[in-house]
Amino acid sequence: MSLTFILKCNNCNGLFLASAQQKTKTCPYCGTRLNINRCQKLAHSENVFEASEILRKLKSTQKSNLKQPIQKYLSKKQIS
Numbered sequence: 001m002s003l004t005f006i007l008k009c010n011n012c013n014g015l016f017l018a019s020a021q022q023k024t025k026t027c028p029y030c031g032t033r034l035n036i037n038r039c040q041k042l043a044h045s046e047n048v049f050e051a052s053e054i055l056r057k058l059k060s061t062q063k064s065n066l067k068q069p070i071q072k073y074l075s076k077k078q079i080s
Contacts, residue, residue, distance in 0.1 A: 002021055003044055004018070005018050005036070006058065009032060014029035016028055016055070
C-alpha cells in the first residue's frame with residue numbers, strides 16, 4: 001500500500017487526500033492545481049481508509065471551530 005497524505009490547500013484552506021506517488025493535485029474546492037510537495041501536510045497514513053477517517057475528523061473540528069464565533073455572536077445578539 002502507498003502512503004496517503006491529508007493536505008491543506010494553499011489557496012482556500014480546503015482539506016483533501018493525495019497519494020504520496022502524486023506530484024500534483026487539483027483542489028476539489030477551488031480548482032487550484034497544487035504541487036503536493038508545497039502543500040501543508042497535516043497527517044499521513046499507510047491505509048487509505050484510515051486517512052479518510054482522519055480527514056473526516058479534521059473537517060468536523062474545522063467546522064466546529066468556524067461555528068463557535070457565529071454562535072457566540074448570535075447568543076450575545078439575542079440577549080441584547
